[in-house]
Structure formats: C-alpha cells, structure tokens
Amino acid sequence: MTSQGGELDLNKQVCFALYRASRALTQLYRPLLDELDLTYPQYLVLLVLWERGPTTVRELGQALDLDSGTLSPMLKRLATRGVIERKRSDSDERSVVVHLTEQGDELREQAAAVPERAAGSTSLDPSELLALRDSLTTLTDAVNARRAHERGTP
C-alpha cells in the first residue's frame, strides 16, 4: 500500500479545506465587488483584459481554466453592462476578440482598491502566503496534467 489511512484522511481534509477556503475568499471579495457591480469571476476576466488588452475567448479560457459554457453567458452579461465588447476576429472568423469599453477601462481605477481592502484579513504572513500560492499552483497543475493525461490516454 502506498497510502495508509492517515494520508487518505489528509487528502480528504485538504480537498475540503480548499473547497471551504475558496468560498470564504469569494465572500470576502463580494461586498467590495458589489460596489463595482461585479462578481468575482467577472473581476477575474477584467483583470486579464486590463493586463493583456484585447483577448480572445479562447485565451480567456486558458488563462482562467474556464470553458465557453461558462464564459459565453458571462461575457454576454459583461457586454450588456457595457464594460466589454465582442468582435469577430478578421483573420479567423471563428474566434471572438473581447476588448474593454471606455467604461470598462475606467473601472480599473476603482478595482485597484479591491485587493488592498481585502488584504489584512488573511492572518498569514507573506512568506506563508507565498508558500500557499506555490503549493496550490503545483497541486493544480499536477491535477490538471493528470486529468489531461487520463482523457488523452485512457
């Protein structure tokens, strides 16, 4: 046996801790993002657009690990709100380029205050946060790689 009971319990506990932590942090962001009339996933999309400029739906999906089933209706809502616009690419009529409107660009300044206001409630010091981020990234990449492998070579 490669894993005895304790390790299995630990795995379960890490999964649940992740599930709980992710929702708790989304809740922490919520009141701040409510002022901008944004949800956390919408905020993530805008972060990508603020950083990269015009981006295809496909690239957004790769950056955020989301598929078109999630992004399409979400982008539609953001477009209705007037913060983004969508346009078919000239070079490839299949892909859709998402870009910020002036209003979306202006949101950036208000949004800049969000992380500052959300910080300070972590009760973890920077070195712990760094280790946490790196562990999570390692974990996620390994899991996604395994899933891709399982789908590719069943």
Next chain:
Amino acid sequence: MTSQGGELDLNKQVCFALYRASRALTQLYRPLLDELDLTYPQYLVLLVLWERGPTTVRELGQALDLDSGTLSPMLKRLATRGVIERKRSDSDERSVVVHLTEQGDELREQAAAVPERAAGSTSLDPSELLALRDSLTTLTDAVNARRAHERGTP
C-alpha cells in the same frame, strides 16, 4: 502603507490559486463520484452523516459552511435518490433530522475507495499537504471571523 504592491499582487494570486485549485480537485473527484452517482458536495454531506449519524440540517450547515438555500434542494435530491431520509425532530418541530437509509449506509463502502483513487496526483509530499491544510484552515477561519465581525459590528 501597510501593504505595498507586491503583497497586493500576492493576495490576488492566492485568491485565484484557490479558485483554480478548488475546481481542479472537484474535477479530479468527479469521475470517481460519478460511479456512485454523487456530486462532491453531496459526498461531503454523506461524509458527515457516516461519521456522526443522524444530523440536523443546521448542523450540516455548520459542518460544511453551507446555508439552507444550498442544503435544502440538495438534501431533497439525495432523498429522491434514496440514500437519506428527512424527519422533523420530535423535541423541536422546527429542526429536520437527516439520516442515512440502508442504501446510503451501503454507499459508504464504495466511497471508501474514493480518496485512495484520488490521491497520488497531488505531487506534494505529506508534510506539504499538512502545511497546506493548516494554512487554508487558518486563512478560512480568519476570513470567516472577519466577515462575522463585519456583519455583527458594521
């Protein structure tokens, strides 16, 4: 300034890493839980019931950080599937006690294999997993405490 730019970026990165990791692990569990016809949140409910025995909806909510808006329809689906039953408490007609059916109890054996099959794709050693779990728990408790404080003393 108590937080300079780097720390704010780090906070954003930790939030996103959490968001991504939580979904990745749910996806890792999905094919295993599909065989039991369970979702991950449903599996969590059953874990509580297997460990504690009959439990009120309120206690489930406290154990999983979920409210009745999430639990009520979920428990209804689990009841329709025949793995749990709900019964008004005799001592307090407001509260509903959730208990396993025989079928729900039998699921426990199959479910025991789930963590084992999900493990081994973490690419983190036990000490890192332990640190990860503890950091996440500390973080979540601090965030939830702050949110409770904000709601209690606005």
Next chain:
DNA sequence: CACAACTAAGTTGCGCACAATCAAAAGCGG
C-alpha cells in the same frame, strides 16, 4: 476542388452557492 477532421463559440440542462424573503415553531418578558 471536394470532403473529412478539427477548432472556436454558443446553447442547453443540471447542480451548486448565496442573497433575500417567508412561514412555522419555540422561547421569553411582562
């Protein structure tokens, strides 16, 4: 060129999450 294989988005359906609201039951002060 024809045509199959592939790719990018969108659509549909379902199950969470969560805010807001409601009704029933219990507890409580007077």
Next chain:
DNA sequence: CCGCTTTTGATTGTGCGCAACTTAGTTGTG
C-alpha cells in the same frame, strides 16, 4: 397567558461551472 423576538428550514431568483451538443469556420488530404 399573550404578543414579540429568535430560530429553523424552505423557497425564489441570479450567476457561475461543467458536460454534452450544435453551428460555423478552418485546415489538411487526396
């Protein structure tokens, strides 16, 4: 005992997240 507050769970409405499917455009191959 009686109204008032609190507690418990259910309901409603919105927005993800994701599987499965559809549509339209592109690419590769004979």
